[in-house]
Structures are given as C-alpha cells and as structure tokens.
Amino acid sequence: MTAVVQAKGLSKRYGNSLALDNVNFDIEPGRIVGLVGPNGAGKTTALKAILGLAEFDGQLSVLGLDPRTHRTELMQQVCFIADVAVLPRWLRVGDAVDFVGGVHPRFSREKCARLLARTKIKPTQRVRELSKGMIVQLHLALVMAIDAKLLVLDEPTLGLDILYRKEFYNNLLGDYFDEQKTILVTTHQIEEIEHILTDLLFIKEGRIVLDATMEDVSERFAEVMVNPDKADAARALKPLYERQIFGKSIFLFDGVDKTRLAVLGELSKPSVADLFVATMQGTYA
Amino acid sequence: MNTSSMNTITPMGKFLWQVKREFWEHRGGFFWTPLIIAAVMLAFMVMGLVTAEFTAHQHGIDINGIHLDQLASHLDAEAVAKFQGALDVGLITMGMPIRIALFVVVFFYALGALYNDRADRSVLFWKSLPLSDTQAVLSKVAAGLILAPALAVLGMIVLQLGFLVLFTLYAALHGINALPYLWSPTHLVAMWIKLAVLIPVNALWALPTMGWLLLCSSYARSKPFLWAVMLPIVTGVIISWMQLMQSFSLQSGWFWRHIVGRLLLSLIPESWVNLDSLRALDHAGADPSMALGNLLSFGAIADQFASPNFLIGVAAGTVMIAAAIWLRRMRVEAYA
Numbered sequence: 001m002t003a004v005v006q007a008k009g010l011s012k013r014y015g016n017s018l019a020l021d022n023v024n025f026d027i028e029p030g031r032i033v034g035l036v037g038p039n040g041a042g043k044t045t046a047l048k049a050i051l052g053l054a055e056f057d058g059q060l061s062v063l064g065l066d067p068r069t070h071r072t073e074l075m076q077q078v079c080f081i082a083d084v085a086v087l088p089r090w091l092r093v094g095d096a097v098d099f100v101g102g103v104h105p106r107f108s109r110e111k112c113a114r115l116l117a118r119t120k121i122k123p124t125q126r127v128r129e130l131s132k133g134m135i136v137q138l139h140l141a142l143v144m145a146i147d148a149k150l151l152v153l154d155e156p157t158l159g160l161d162i163l164y165r166k167e168f169y170n171n172l173l174g175d176y177f178d179e180q181k182t183i184l185v186t187t188h189q190i191e192e193i194e195h196i197l198t199d200l201l202f203i204k205e206g207r208i209v210l211d212a213t214m215e216d217v218s219e220r221f222a223e224v225m226v227n228p229d230k231a232d233a234a235r236a237l238k239p240l241y242e243r244q245i246f247g248k249s250i251f252l253f254d255g256v257d258k259t260r261l262a263v264l265g266e267l268s269k270p271s272v273a274d275l276f277v278a279t280m281q282g283t284y285a
Numbered sequence: 286m287n288t289s290s291m292n293t294i295t296p297m298g299k300f301l302w303q304v305k306r307e308f309w310e311h312r313g314g315f316f317w318t319p320l321i322i323a324a325v326m327l328a329f330m331v332m333g334l335v336t337a338e339f340t341a342h343q344h345g346i347d348i349n350g351i352h353l354d355q356l357a358s359h360l361d362a363e364a365v366a367k368f369q370g371a372l373d374v375g376l377i378t379m380g381m382p383i384r385i386a387l388f389v390v391v392f393f394y395a396l397g398a399l400y401n402d403r404a405d406r407s408v409l410f411w412k413s414l415p416l417s418d419t420q421a422v423l424s425k426v427a428a429g430l431i432l433a434p435a436l437a438v439l440g441m442i443v444l445q446l447g448f449l450v451l452f453t454l455y456a457a458l459h460g461i462n463a464l465p466y467l468w469s470p471t472h473l474v475a476m477w478i479k480l481a482v483l484i485p486v487n488a489l490w491a492l493p494t495m496g497w498l499l500l501c502s503s504y505a506r507s508k509p510f511l512w513a514v515m516l517p518i519v520t521g522v523i524i525s526w527m528q529l530m531q532s533f534s535l536q537s538g539w540f541w542r543h544i545v546g547r548l549l550l551s552l553i554p555e556s557w558v559n560l561d562s563l564r565a566l567d568h569a570g571a572d573p574s575m576a577l578g579n580l581l582s583f584g585a586i587a588d589q590f591a592s593p594n595f596l597i598g599v600a601a602g603t604v605m606i607a608a609a610i611w612l613r614r615m616r617v618e619a620y621a
Binding site: 079089102103105 | 402
C-alpha cells in the first residue's frame with residue numbers, strides 16, 4: 001500500500017527561523033501516529049502543510065495529492081480537529097449537522113445522530129451554550145460521521161477534564177478507527193494516548209529525531225534501575241538519559257543488548273513520556 | 286465502506302449551503318432588521334392616525350367622507366393616474382429607512398465576512414471541510430448583494446401592504462371606499478417587479494464597495510474598519526490638500542466621487558441614480574414624482590449598463606474580489 005503522507009525534504013521558513021528543516025517521513029495507512037515535540041518544534045507547521053493551510057518547500061504528498069493545489073479535493077478524505085479550530089459560536093447544533101451533510105459527500109447523518117444521542121447535546125442548542133467538553137464532543141461526532149482516510153488531531157483534548165479525554169479516545173478507537181483509516185495526532189498528554197499509538201514521530205527544532213513503530217521502540221529502548229555500585233558500569237554503555245530516584249539511578253538506553261543491561265539491574269520498558277524527556281533534553285536550555 | 290454515507294453533492298448545492306450559513310449567522314441583520322423597521326414605521330403611522338383622529342375630534346373638525354367621496358368621483362382619469370403615480374413614488378420612498386439600514390448592515394457584514402472567522406479561528410473549521418475559498422468568498426458576495434437586498438425588498442413590501450391596509454381601513458372608518466385608488470394590482474406588481482429588477486442592478490453597481498470591503502476584511506490582521514475607511518479618506522484628504530497647494534493636476538472632487546465614493550458608498554441602494562438629472566428636471570419645473578419614476582425607469586437602468594462608471598466599477602470590483610479570494614487562501618496565520 002502507498003503511504004498516506006509522504007514528506008521529502010519538507011522545509012518551512014518563517015523569517016529567519018526554520019520551522020521545518022528538511023524533514024522526511026512516511027505515514028502508512030491503518031496507523032495511529034503520534035507526532036510529538038516540545039512547543040515550537042514544528043508540529044503545527046507540519047500539520048498545516050499536510051492540511052494545505054500553509055506554503056512549504058520540498059515535496060509533500062497527502063493521499064497522492066499536493067495539499068497546496070488540491071486542498072478542496074483533499075478535504076473530502078481528510079478530517080481535522082484542533083484545539084484552536086473552534087466551531088463558530090453562533091452555529092446551532094442541528095444546523096451544523098445539516099451543513100456538513102450538505103457539503104460533505106462522505107458524511108453520514110445517521111452516524112452523527114447516533115453519536116450525538118450519547119451526549120447531552122441538543123440539536124437546538126447553539127455552540128456558545130455548550131461547555132468546552134461538549135463542543136469537542138460535537139466536533140468529534142461531526143468528524144467521526146465522515147468516512148475519511150486521514151484524521152488529523154492537533155491537541156484535540158486540550159483543556160478538557162479526564163472524563164472527556166478518556167471518552168474522546170475511547171470513541172475514536174471503538175467507533176471510528178479501522179485498517180482503512182489513519183490518525184495523526186499531536187498532544188502534550190502523551191502518557192494518556194501512548195497505548196493507542198502504533199507509531200511515534202518525535203520532532204525537535206524542526207527535525208525528526210525519532211521515527212519508529214511502537215514495536216521498534218520497545219525493542220530498541222530499555223530502562224534499567226541501577227544500584228550506585230554499578231552506576232559507572234552503566235554509564236560506560238552510553239545511556240541516553242540518567243535520572244535519580246530513591247538513591248538509585250535509572251538509565252535509558254537506545255539499542256543496547258538487553259542481556260547486557262539485565263546484569264546491571266532491574267529492566268523495564270520506558271514510557272513514551274520518559275523517552276520524550278530523554279530525547280528532548282536541552283530543548284529549552 | 287459505509288455506502289449510506291455517500292451523499293450526492295453538487296457544486297451549486299455546496300454554494301447554496303454556504304449562502305444559507307451566512308443567513309444563519311446574520312439572520313438578525315438580514316431578516317429581522319427590515320421587518321422590525323417596517324413594524325416600527327407602521328406603529329408610528331397608527332399613532333399618527335390616532336392622534337389626527339383625536340385632535341380632529343377635540344377641535345370638532347368633521348372629516349366628512351361624503352365630501353371627499355364626491356371629490357374623488359370628480360377626479361378624471363388623468364388625475365387618478367397622476368395620483369397613482371405619486372402613490373408609487375410614495376410607496377417606493379417609504380422604504381428609505383429600510384434601504385439605509387440595508388446599507389449599514391451589508392457594509393459591516395462585508396467588513397467582517399472574511400475577518401471575523403479568522404479572529405475567532407472558526408475559519409479552520411470551515412477550511413476542514415471540502416469547500417473552496419472561491420466558493421466561500423462568492424457565497425458571501427451573494428449573501429450581501431442578493432440575499433440581504435431581497436429580504437429588504439420583502440420588508441419594503443410588508444411595509445407597503447401594511448400602509449395600504451392601514452389607510453384603507455382609516456378611509457373606510459370615514460365612509461370612503463379607498464380600494465379603487467390605493468389598491469391597483471397592476472401598479473403594485475409592476476412596482477415589486479421593479480424592486481426585484483433593481484436588486485441585480487444595485488448588486489453590480491455595489492461591486493467595487495463589496496470588493497473593497499472584502500479585500501480589507503481578507504487582508505487585515507486587525508481592525509479591518511480602519512483599513513477600509515481610513516485608507517481612501519486619508520488619500521482623498523492628501524489629494525485635496527495637494528490641490529490646495531496647487532501642486533497636483535488631478536481634481537480632488539473627481540477622486541472623492543469616483544474613488545472614495547465608489548469604494549465606500551456604492552452599497553447604498555440606487556445610489557447609481559443620476560441626481561444631476563433629477564436637479565435638472567426640478568429646475569425645468571417637471572413633476573418631481575414623474576422625474577423620480579423616470580430615474581428608476583428601465584431605460585435609465587439600461588443606460589447604466591452602458592456607462593463607463595458602471596462598467597469600470599464592475600471590473601474593479603471583480604478584481605478586488607479575486608484578490609480577496611487569493612488572500613483568503615494565504616491568510617490562515619491565525620492558526621499558530
């Protein structure tokens with residue numbers, strides 16, 4: 001199968017700063033990809049380029065189309081939820097459903113109604129009368145009712161409480177995602193979604209610093225809790241990152257044979273958050 | 286794949302949904318404003334009639350229907366025609382407050398049309414749907430230049446009908462049958478057709494203002510009003526000043542009229558009417574009611590299409606709308 005998103009030498013310059021610096025990556029269909037990076041690393045710029053909302057240099061193909069020139073066609077197959085892409089406050093829920101049904105060829109009114117029936121949202125309500133969590137529920141219902149190939153989520157659950165956040169991803173997995181679909185998501189609450197991700201893309205200062213599947217990640221990376229007497233031996237193996245806890249040291253290794261690590265101490269699988277902190281160290285320094 | 290989710294969507298269908306969206310957002314300005322103005326004016330008329338009746342009663346003035354009826358029966362056909370011509374003019378000018386409100390509503394509508402959704406970032410929601418920027422902008426042009434004026438005409442018709450009903454009832458109260466004088470179906474329908482025909486004529490005339498306001502709305506990162514209003518006015522002032530200093534050959538009057546006026550005021554309904562000719566007729570001692578009728582005649586409308594002022598305006602408006610569409614595609618930096 002061909003990649004859903006193919007970026008080759010993707011660059012974007014804002015004045016003097018490079019938001020994206022010659023970035024290459026492929027996103028295969030049927031994956032849930034976490035695009036993770038610190039603030040200002042270029043995540044949003046990459047998403048804007050994919051959505052045809054920004055000019056860029058280099059090559060970028062989304063579903064075989066150039067997003068700059070074929071945005072309207074592309075948006076029949078691509079959906080988008082962003083924390084900042086708010087629904088207009090004057091819009092009525094019922095009108096929103098009618099409108100999307102009127103302009104989107106792949107929208108299912110029945111599915112949208114079914115999804116909204118699970119919430120407290122009423123068709124006569126205006127967006128301004130809804131809470132932040134309900135607005136995201138509405139947006140998600142509208143988007144999930146569209147049979148699209150690529151769903152782009154940019155901090156979709158920012159500012160929501162844990163109940164809404166859990167429900168958001170549960171709905172997405174239970175009622176939306178299948179092997180025909182691809183989800184590209186950015187979030188700072190990475191620990192909440194790491195179990196649903198199939199792929200990780202770490203971006204730092206406009207460059208991709210990690211591009212791996214979750215299986216690769218658990219193969220490559222390991223964490224070891226080491227007693228002080230063996231700490232120097234561990235440091236000799238060039239750990240990616242070291243932190244202290246209860247008088248012991250925790251080392252994070254990339255690509256070191258696990259049998260060698262096992263003699264140093266207790267092995268564990270690093271969380272994506274730990275991996276993120278290790279990879280991004282020095283970003284704000 | 287879920288087959289039930291495949292809707293048939295036509296480009297025209299998409300366009301109409303977008304016009305509908307504009308209506309939803311601006312229901313108050315487009316729909317309720319003309320109707321409320323009509324209602325308020327009718328309420329004033331009722332109050333006026335009640336006051337007149339009350340005063341007449343107090344001072345013992347007897348409005349005797351019989352006299353008027355006799356008077357009416359003495360009217361010859363020419364006088365009746367004259368009366369109905371005057372009535373037409375009266376009915377058309379009665380809509381003036383609605384026209385002024387329409388100008389204000391559409392002016393600010395256009396100024397915000399491509400700005401407000403960038404300011405509140407809902408533009409990203411609209412852009413997440415398979416809608417082209419060209420259609421998005423053109424749907425706003427259509428909403429401001431066709432839909433809003435059509436609803437204003439509806440408000441004017443409600444006002445006219447309300448007025449006629451009111452005065453028919455008032456006359457009947459005094460024993461006069463006003464039906465043959467006030468209610469001439471052919472006159473009314475002809476007038477409504479005229480009002481409907483004026484909508485596209487006004488729309489074409491208003492294109493430079495619409496284009497300019499949309500361009501500013503699409504361009505401004507903040508305060509589109511300042512760009513739209515201050516830029517032409519400050520330029521005009523500078524040109525007037527230079528002319529004052531006698532260092533510039535261009536007539537400032539020409540600039541004010543053909544640039545500033547056309548960029549800012551062409552949305553005023555029927556502002557293409559040549560007022561000079563009205564004044565000329567006035568000086569010639571012609572019947573002003575006939576003069577106004579002539580100015581809005583189909584002949585006058587046809588003349589407009591041939592005038593360079595009109596055609597250059599249409600071309601300039603089209604170019605500015607195209608520029609607004611281009612900027613609409615580029616300006617999404619609200620998403621940071």
